[in-house]
């Protein structure tokens with residue numbers, strides 16, 4: 001008999017009842033160090049007092065009114081994002097895949113308004129943009145699209161890191177290039193800064209819009225508010241979600257004026273998107289993460305963690321191959337199946353997340369204490385020892 005929950009996930013046999021900072025407690029009272037952070041969502045850890053206060057205060061006043069009315073919390077968060085980024089306009093969603101949908105619509109509408117038939121969006125192998133029909137067509141992988149055809153047309157997937165293929169494809173039929181500055185699901189693959197700069201220039205030459213998916217790499221994860229800032233370039237459109245709500249469902253599409261302007265009244269909408277509860281929390285998350293001191297601390301902690309991971313790779317060459325990533329978006333390429341390593345880590349009381357390319361992801365809370373980094377490394381070491389013996 002089918003389970004009462006649609007069986008689309010292979011779940012670990014764990015149920016958590018509470019969380020605090022980087023720690024989760026399960027039904028049996030066992031504590032786990034959480035280095036998955038709800039897949040890069042709990043950017044400030046569990047039960048952060050300022051977020052709990054922002055949510056409960058708003059919950060006592062007003063939950064939802066719809067976008068038929070002005071929403072001051074939404075306005076304040078949009079203003080903060082515009083102030084801190086390239087963006088001149090923001091639309092709020094409830095998830096990353098909804099942000100992908102709007103980003104695609106925005107690209108199409110932009111060329112429609114200009115009266116030019118530029119219909120192809122270039123994407124990259126290993127990409128992940130969500131699970132909507134548009135987002136799976138964009139990423140194009142067999143794993144996500146099999147059995148769900150006919151796929152939405154208008155995407156062309158290029159190999160990752162193949163400059164010649166990109167140059168050949170980026171002609172004047174291309175509407176936009178859509179890319180993650182650091183692939184998350186694809187195995188923590190960071191696009192080198194010079195490649196992102198080159199891509200920006202190539203888009204400039206061809207007229208194509210540059211769309212960045214920073215759903216996972218954004219909101220301080222790499223030590224900058226957004227990962228593309230390391231390359232010193234601006235996209236035209238950017239998708240954001242995961243960390244921006246700190247655990248409350250929230251996403252956004254950010255755009256410069258030329259990309260945003262064609263999206264006039266009636267062109268897009270969302271019943272929940274940007275509601276008072278989500279935006280009250282999102283505003284508090286922004287306030288904390290956008291502080292330069294906070295971001296500098298992310299980079300310092302990232303350096304510390306990276307060092308520990310390099311040590312693990314050196315100590316367990318039979319289990320680990322290399323360390324990857326940027327900031328606190330870290331990956332360990334494994335020699336043993338990453339699902340086995342993930343399970344061994346879980347047995348040692350450490351939660352991590354598998355990704356493609358036999359990588360495991362470490363995505364701790366951005367404010368993870370140094371002591372928890374040391375503890376995670378110790379638990380990882382125990383997990384690796386157990387795997388070597390077993």
Ligand SMILES: *Cc1c(COP(=O)(O)O)cnc(C)c1O
Pocket residue numbers: 094095096097098100128129130131180184185213214215216217241242
């Ligand atoms: C998680 C993710 C998405 C999809 O977000 P959902 O909120 O799960 O819809 C899109 N792009 C990237 C890069 C992601 O990591």
